[in-house]
Amino acid sequence: MMAQGQSIKDVLREAILLATGLAIFQNAFALSDRQLVDSRNSILSTATSLKYPQIAHCFEQDRGFAKHLTNYVTGCIGNMRGQVKEVVQKVVPSLYGIHQVPIEDGQRKRFVRNLLLHLNYIFPRAMVTDSTTARTEPYLHPAIIAVLHKFFFHGRKSLGRCFQDTFLSMVDSNNAKEIPQAMLALVSVAIFAALKEWEQGLNESTSCEFVSANFSEQYDLHIMFLGTRILKTDGSGKGKYHALMARLYREAVS
Numbered sequence: 001m002m003a004q005g006q007s008i009k010d011v012l013r014e015a016i017l018l019a020t021g022l023a024i025f026q027n028a029f030a031l032s033d034r035q036l037v038d039s040r041n042s043i044l045s046t047a048t049s050l051k052y053p054q055i056a057h058c059f060e061q062d063r064g065f066a067k068h069l070t071n072y073v074t075g076c077i078g079n080m081r082g083q084v085k086e087v088v089q090k091v092v093p094s095l096y097g098i099h100q101v102p103i104e105d106g107q108r109k110r111f112v113r114n115l116l117l118h119l120n121y122i123f124p125r126a127m128v129t130d131s132t133t134a135r136t137e138p139y140l141h142p143a144i145i146a147v148l149h150k151f152f153f154h155g156r157k158s159l160g161r162c163f164q165d166t167f168l169s170m171v172d173s174n175n176a177k178e179i180p181q182a183m184l185a186l187v188s189v190a191i192f193a194a195l196k197e198w199e200q201g202l203n204e205s206t207s208c209e210f211v212s213a214n215f216s217e218q219y220d221l222h223i224m225f226l227g228t229r230i231l232k233t234d235g236s237g238k239g240k241y242h243a244l245m246a247r248l249y250r251e252a253v254s
Contacts, residue, residue, distance in 0.1 A: 007050075007052050007055060008055060008069075010050055010052070011043060011046050011047050011050060011052055011055055011069075012043075012069065012072065012073065014046040014049075014050065015039070015042040015043040015045075015046040015047075015069075015073050016042075016073055016076045016077075017162065018042040018045065018046060019038055019039050019042040019073050019074075019076070019077055020076070020077060020080055020159065021163055021166065022038050022042065023038075023077050023080065023081075023182065023186075024152075024159065024163075024180065024182055024183045024186065025163070025166060025180045025182055025183070026180075026182055027182055028081065028182045028183065028185060028186035028189075028219065029081075029185075029186070029189070029212040029215060029216045029219040029220075030212060031212050031213075031216065032074075032212065032213070035074050035077060035212070036070055036074055039070045039071075039073040039074045039077070040066070040070050042073060043059060043066075043069055043070065043073060044056055044059060044060070047059060078211060081186065081190070081210050081211070082210055083151065084147065084151050084186060084187060084190045085190040085193055085194060085210045087147050087150050087151045087190075088143075088147050088187070088190040088191050088193075088194045089194045089197075091143055091146050091147060091150070092143060092191060092194045092195060092198070093198075093203075095128065095141075095142050095143040095146060096115060096121070096128060096143060096195070097127075097128030097129040098111070098112065098198055100128065100129050101129055103201050103202070106201065108198075108201040109199065109200060109201040111129070112195055112198045112199050112201070113199060114131065115195055116192065116195055116196065116199070119138075119221070119222075119225065120133055121141065121143075121188075121191055121192065121195055122138050122139050122141055122144065122188055122191075123135055123137060123138060123140075123141060124137055124140050124141045124142065125141075138225070138229075138230065138244070139184060139188070139244060139248065140244075140247070140248075143191055144184070144187055144188060144191065144248075145248065145251045145252060147187045147190070147191070148179065148183070148184075148187055148248065148251075148252035149251075149252045149253070149254075151187075152183065152252065153252050153253045160252070160253065167179075167180070167249060169242060169246065170238065170241070170242055170245075171238060171239065171242045174242060174246070176242070176246040176249070176250070177246065177249045178242060178245030178246050178248075178249055179245045179248040179249045179252065180245075181222075181223055181226050181227075182223075184222070184226070184245070184248065185219050185222035185223055185226070186219070188222050189215050189218045189219045189222065190210065192215075192218050193210055193215060226241070230244060
């Protein structure tokens, strides 16, 4: 029995890592049905690769057992997203200069709401409280780079290190690794969620959970922006896209 318990722990540990990889490289805000499928496939794949056929068989035959393991893995993906937001909440006030803007006369409220408009929060500014954004440098705001580094690349056991061979380049002429769209969009949506908590001028922790149902539209907005405004639907922006994502990777790992 103890051996079986350890084997289940082994499967869960690797399945969580695999499901996390699917999230940060493919879709960080998959809707619940898709996430459950990804979690289920991760468990079955892991049980097979670790040579635990009895667990794979039980998983396929015992609905209650399968539901328990699947929900556990899915919950861990939700926890990962929540941990990203926790990192974001620590850097947003300083890197967006929120405390530098007076509360009086609604100045801070207007400042934060301006950040939330038109994805303004993804663009760097000459001064943190400057209303002029560098529209030619999307996603290069220091907050985005800081969160990528702190959550995904800080430490030898970080997710970025675990998946270092999974980062690729989409251009044949340059093999510099790129930050994947899903990872970048996840960080960006977490920043959006944290800024929303400052929308009234003061920090107000929200009861709105950082889950797909609440933020999938914002996530899709970033995926669409990356695909249509930078990469372009005809692929003509491939060089620009690669330069951006490779720069983000380079700065995040340093």
